[in-house]
Amino acid sequence: MIDKLEYFIALAQERHFGRAAERLGVTQPTLSAGIRQLEERLGVTLVNRGSRFQGITPEGERVLAWARRIVEDVRTMHDEIRALKLGISGHLRIAVIPTALAVVSRLTTPFFERHPGVTLEIVSQTSSEIIKGIEDFEIDLGITYLDDERLGRIDKQMLYDERYCLVTTRGNPFADNETVSWSEAASIPLCLLSNTMQNRKILNGLLGSSGTRFETVLESNSMIALIAHVRTGRFATIMPYRSAEILGLGEPMRAIRIVDPDAAYRIGLVAARRDPRPPLVAAFWSEAADAKLDR
Known part of the structure; x- marks a missing residue:
């Protein structure tokens, strides 16, 4: 039964019998027979x-939610x-x-040192993708903004406050300032993350x-691309x-x-x-609770 549920989950994710079968390491006829069973x-x-x-039926969507939960509980x-x-x-x-992404190394590095038998996979996602991934059991943990009403059914733990800086180069406006205001930052052309990002x-x-x-x-969905520019x-x-600071x-x-205002958002x-x-x-x-990233 569990293997059939795993077949169904893979098919729902890939939305293609051939790709789902390849991902599972089975033949397409085996996958199709398992779904029918x-x-x-x-x-x-x-x-x-x-x-x-051609898609999942309404009944299939309900079964899919249970399948993800059951398979994850067995794992x-x-x-x-x-x-x-x-x-x-x-x-x-x-x-x-x-x-x-730069800050997560402050959590993963000491964790790996304490648990060398663990392998880690870190992916960059939007807040919406993280919430969906958590709900669908496609990821184990997420690091995101906590001021999000969609997190009502998800456990959360405060890590640190995100505050902001203008990153520029010597010779450009405000490069010699100790601080700038938001109105000053708005007065110069900027490269920023894409509008899909929180x-x-x-x-x-x-x-x-x-x-x-x-x-x-x-605009870019990558901070590395922005910094390179x-x-x-x-x-x-x-x-x-x-x-x-971490990137140095x-x-x-x-x-x-x-500053003016000194805005902060909880991560x-x-x-x-x-x-x-x-x-x-x-x-x-x-x-993570003992990491004290807020200091």
Whole structure:
């Protein structure tokens, strides 16, 4: 039964019988037969079929939600038994908003040193993608903005406050300042994260609050791409001050705190609300609480 549920989950994710079969390491006829056996067992049609995959039925969507939960619970049971015998080990999937990617190393490095049997996978995702990934059990943990009403059904833990700085290069406006205001930052052409990012929505509000119309000359979903453009000497960007510190931006770059107002947004760790938590998730959650990133 569990293997049939895994077939169905893979098909829902890939939305293609051939790709799902390849991902699972089975033949396409084996996958198709397994889905049909699951449908017969449950007495409902799960998949709309024609010459190819045509989507999940409404009944299939409900089964899919249960399938994800059941499969994840079975995996958690195996992980807990293995942890009792061998200690913490396994693979931990963490999704992180782009502006926190530099900071996550402050959590993962000490965790890996304490648990060398663990492998880590870190992916960059938007806040919306992180919430969906947590709810669908496609990721184990997320690091995202906590001031989000969509987190109501998800466990969350405060890590630190995100504050901002103008990143520019020597010779450009405000490069010799100790601080700048949001209106000053809005007065120069900027390269910023894409409008799909929560960080960009925050910056749009802060830059626009002064009444100064700001201009975006370049957008990207990658902070690395923005920093690389700033390093050319022709651009400026806005990024979290903590990330700038960790990355150690050197000459000719400057990181200048933005004040007036001194805006701060809470960044935290999120996980599916489960009891008990998977051993890996529980261990990371506990160590993150002791990391004191807010200092």
